[in-house]
Amino acid sequence: MNFKVGDLVEVRSEAEILATLDERGELDGLPFMPEMLPYCGKRLTVHKVAHKLCDTQTRTGLRRMERAVHLTGARCDGSAHGGCQTACSMYWKEDWLKPVTDAPTTSPQDSRLLPLLEINTRKPPAEDGGERYSCQATELLRAAPSCLPFTSVGQYVTDVRSGNVGLGRTVQGVAIGLFNRLQHLARRVLPRRLWLKDGLPWGFLKGRLTGKTPTMTLDLRPGELVRVKSKEEILATLNGDMLNRGMGFEQEMARYCGRTARVQARVERCLDEKTGELLHMKNPCIVLEEVVCVGVHSLNCPREFVPFWREIWLERVPAGRE
Incomplete structure (x- = not known):
């Protein structure tokens, strides 16, 4: 390096x-x-x-x-x-x-x-x-x-030495990773009544719907100011696989709940990483300015994905309330 x-x-x-x-x-x-x-x-x-x-x-x-x-x-x-x-x-x-x-x-x-x-x-x-x-x-x-592997200590040394993250973020990432592995082990070997927080990974997100998930059209445009809805409001739009109309919501995205950001773009096309096919979205998603996955829940992965947001997870901030 x-x-x-x-x-x-x-x-x-x-x-x-x-x-x-x-x-x-x-x-x-x-x-x-x-x-x-x-x-x-x-x-x-x-x-x-x-x-x-x-x-x-x-x-x-x-x-x-x-x-x-x-x-x-x-x-x-x-x-x-x-x-x-x-x-x-x-x-x-x-x-x-x-x-x-x-x-x-x-x-x-x-x-x-x-x-x-x-x-x-x-x-x-x-x-x-x-x-x-x-x-x-x-x-x-x-x-x-x-x-x-999670047990490869060298990756955490590199995280700090390279300047990717500080020592505090490194300890936080390792703690979350260890907790999630213990939760996974508990789901495998313990009866359900002994699971902590229903055996969920850190962040404890669980979709509530069993049928078709809802949709909403706001017709958001670049430059508009929006607020990410609360975690509870978003969970009410997700099924048991944490999906809304096939689009996933993850722990990293939940960290932005309640925050405001400006719309950067409407997303209508993206590549399927497995097949290389160009997918055309029936329901366009939203990208927000300066909102990325920072890897807190993935051992500080530096890839920094840009999350896609369903419009039903967002709400406009009225003029004068910025």
């Missing part, structure tokens, strides 16, 4: 990056995507050291990533992937970056790089002939093939 949070780095030139990539436009299984090209030659700050990540495809827990970082303000705009609006924080291998020096640098372009990247944004078509995409999110299990 050569970089830490707060380091100023320069993204290497197209020619330098091309020299690190294989025929699939990848380094160690991680694609360099067309959306990353505008950053070549730019100077950015390390936001997080991406030494681990949540496995959102097979739900196996954390995975180990080698020599990669997230950069401040560098999120994927989906322009080469059907307009996907997931806004993932992109992974940058350290080989694609260099420390900033006082000497000015040049950023020579290479006409071979973009065609290579564009070709590799596509997977073979689905059975119905539908288009499928390949991106960093769909290929993360190849880029991070090793599971990172």
Whole structure:
């Protein structure tokens, strides 16, 4: 690990990056995507050291990533992937970056790089002939093939040394992780009457509905100020799987209950990480400004997902009550 949070780095030139990539436009299984090209030659700050990540495809827990970082303000705009609006924080291998020096640098372009990247944004078509995409999110299990166990103490040392989180957040994350593992064990070996808080993980969220979940249309637009409803109000819209019309609500999102934020965008398209198919939402979701998953409930995973919000979980803040 050569970089830490707060380091100023320069993204290497197209020619330098091309020299690190294989025929699939990848380094160690991680694609360099067309959306990353505008950053070549730019100077950015390390936001997080991406030494681990949540496995959102097979739900196996954390995975180990080698020599990669997230950069401040560098999120994927989906322009080469059907307009996907997931806004993932992109992974940058350290080989694609260099420390900033006082000497000015040049950023020579290479006409071979973009065609290579564009070709590799596509997977073979689905059975119905539908288009499928390949991106960093769909290929993360190849880029991070090793599971990172809870008992691996080194990850917590790296969290602190890299500047990802402080000691307090590290202790908090470990405590929540330990509690959740004890809850899982209790559900396996103890009779239900002995379960603490119904055996739920920390946060103790439980949807209340058994039938069809409700919906609401507010027609929210970017710039509008909204308040996230209370935890109790949101739980009343969820089924036993913590879903509302197929959209999940998680413990990390519950931390924002009662807070206000501005609408950043309406989300209508996102990639299915497992299949690479571009999904079109029947009911658009909302993305809120500066609202991300900070990993408190996932051992301080630095991936920082942007949560999707159903409009029924939000309420407008009337003018003059900001």
